[in-house]
Amino acid sequence: MAPLATKADLAARLGRDLTCDEGARLEALLSDASTMVRSYTGQDFGTSTSTVTLRAQAGMIVLPQRPVIGITSVTAIGINGTPDIGVVDYWWDGLDKIRIGEGNFVINLPEIWWDEDEGYPGTFRVTYSHGYAEVPADVVMVVCGMALRTLTSPAIAGGITSETIGPYSYRIDTPGLGLSIVMTEAERKALSRYRRTVGMISVRVG
Known part of the structure; x- marks a missing residue:
């Protein structure tokens, strides 16, 4: 997948052109930051079409990728060989x-489906389109912030940072501070509205 931010997005926040060394690392850092954001939120953000197999809860299916643009098809997965x-x-x-109906408008469905207590099969395959025409501004902001923090860190290989001010001095161990992408708590909060919620599913035994 393409990174969720571009070189232009990052340069605009940096306020200058990238150096040759920074440019050599930029693509990988934007890719890593985008991967971490997608992993944390569970969202792709780009516009695409997906086919997923999901279990319904009381006849309701919650689609994982948002925003949903349109539904192409819903297919009930056969049970017991149907x-x-x-x-x-x-x-x-x-x-x-998606709310699955109770058979009011569907004919020729296997009789075994209507013999079950809930009155419909439990698993469905849904094809639908989803995503944003443009990556949301707050997502671009987070990706750029993560990449910039790593890109501009002076301690790429790790080591010791020290500073002396008059009679005072301090030393901080920095084990690869500028080597890996890290997401801060503030960035998690900024992305919280995009996260998928985890719900309960109904399970029948027998």
């Missing part, structure tokens, strides 16, 4: 949830 069947009796809330 075939997969396309579902047309569903309702999309316009955000990230």
Whole structure:
């Protein structure tokens, strides 16, 4: 996947052109920062189409990637040897949830589905489009901040930083401070609204 920020985004925040050494590291750092942001939020951010297999909870499916642009298809996964069947009796809330119907508008479904207590199969395959036309500004801000903090650190290989002011001095061990991408607590808070929430699922035994 493409990085969530560009060289121009980073240079604008740095306030100058990158040096040759900085430019040589830039692509990898932006890629690492973007990977960490995607891993933390569970979101791709770019516009694309995905096919996912999800378990419904009480007939409701929560799609993992947001924002959802449109639903292409919903397919019920066959149970006990029955075939997969396309579902047309569903309702999309316009955000990230799909409500599976109760068979009012669907014909020729396997009778075994309606013999179950919940009245519908539990697992569905959904194809849908999602993502942002442009990466959100706060996501670009976080990616640039993570990359810049590492790029401009004076202690790329680690070591000891020391400073003396009059009679006072201090020494700080810096084990590779400028070598690896790190996400701060403030950056986690900035990304919190994009994180996927974890919900409970219904499980039937028998």
